[in-house]
Amino acid sequence: MSRINLLGISGSLRAGSFTTAILETLTDELSVSADLALHSLGDVPLYNQDLDTEVPLPAVGALRDAISQADGLVIVTPEFNYGLPGVLKNALDWASRPYGTAPLIGKPVVTISASPAFTGGVRAQAQLNETLLATQSQLVGGAQVVIGEVHNKIADGRLIDRPSLDFALGAISGLIEKIEAESQLKAA
Numbered sequence: 001m002s003r004i005n006l007l008g009i010s011g012s013l014r015a016g017s018f019t020t021a022i023l024e025t026l027t028d029e030l031s032v033s034a035d036l037a038l039h040s041l042g043d044v045p046l047y048n049q050d051l052d053t054e055v056p057l058p059a060v061g062a063l064r065d066a067i068s069q070a071d072g073l074v075i076v077t078p079e080f081n082y083g084l085p086g087v088l089k090n091a092l093d094w095a096s097r098p099y100g101t102a103p104l105i106g107k108p109v110v111t112i113s114a115s116p117a118f119t120g121g122v123r124a125q126a127q128l129n130e131t132l133l134a135t136q137s138q139l140v141g142g143a144q145v146v147i148g149e150v151h152n153k154i155a156d157g158r159l160i161d162r163p164s165l166d167f168a169l170g171a172i173s174g175l176i177e178k179i180e181a182e183s184q185l186k187a188a
C-alpha cells in the first residue's frame with residue numbers, strides 16, 4: 001500500500017500542552033514509517049444538532065474530512081476531573097455523524113493518555129475508549145499507553161522520556177499493522 005497517513009488529535013487546546021507535545025514528538029519519530037499530521041480542535045463549535053446540517057459548518061467539515069482521509073487516528077488526551085476533556089468528547093460527537101456514514105465508522109484508532117499525576121489520565125482514556133466503541137471505530141487493543149508524571153518527561157516541547165516514547169511508538173506500530181492487514185484483505 002502507499003505511505004500510511006495518520007491523523008493526530010490532541011485533547012488539549014493549551015499552547016504549551018504536554019499532550020500536543022507528545023503528538024509532535026511522535027510525528028518526528030514516525031517520519032520514516034508513516035506521516036502523522038495534527039488536526040487542532042480549536043475551531044470546532046459546541047455540538048448542536050440544529051447546526052448538524054447536510055452541509056457541515058466549515059470547522060466540522062474540515063474535521064470530518066481529515067478523519068475520512070486518514071488511514072488511522074492517534075488520539076492523545078489529558079484527564080480533566082477524572083474524565084475525558086469536553087473539547088475532545090465534543091469533537092468525537094461531531095465526527096460520529098452523519099449517522100451510518102460517519103468518518104469514525106471502521107476507522108482504526110490508537111489512544112494514549114498523559115497527565116502530571118502518576119495515574120497518567122487512565123480514567124480519561126477509559127472514557128475515550130468507551131466513546132470510540134459507540135462510534136464503531138476500530139480501537140487497537142493491547143497494552144494501554146498511559147504516561148504519568150508527564151510534566152517531568154517533556155522538555156522544549158518534546159517527550160524526552162525514551163521508555164514512554166518507545167511504548168507509544170509500539171502502540172502506533174500496532175495501529176500500522178492493523179491498517180496494513182486491512183489493506184491486504186481489501187486487495188485480496
Ligand SMILES: Cc1cc2nc3c(=O)[nH]c(=O)nc-3n(C[C@H](O)[C@H](O)[C@H](O)COP(=O)(O)O)c2cc1C
Binds near residue numbers: 012079081082114115
Ligand atoms: C480542569 C482541570 C481538571 C483536571 N483534572 C485532572 C484529573 O482529574 N486527573 C489528572 O490526572 N489531571 C487533571 N488535571 C491536570 C491535567 O491533566 C494537566 O493540567 C495536563 O497537563 C493538561 O494537559 P495539557 O498539558 O496537554 O494541556 C486537570 C486539569 C484541569 C485544568
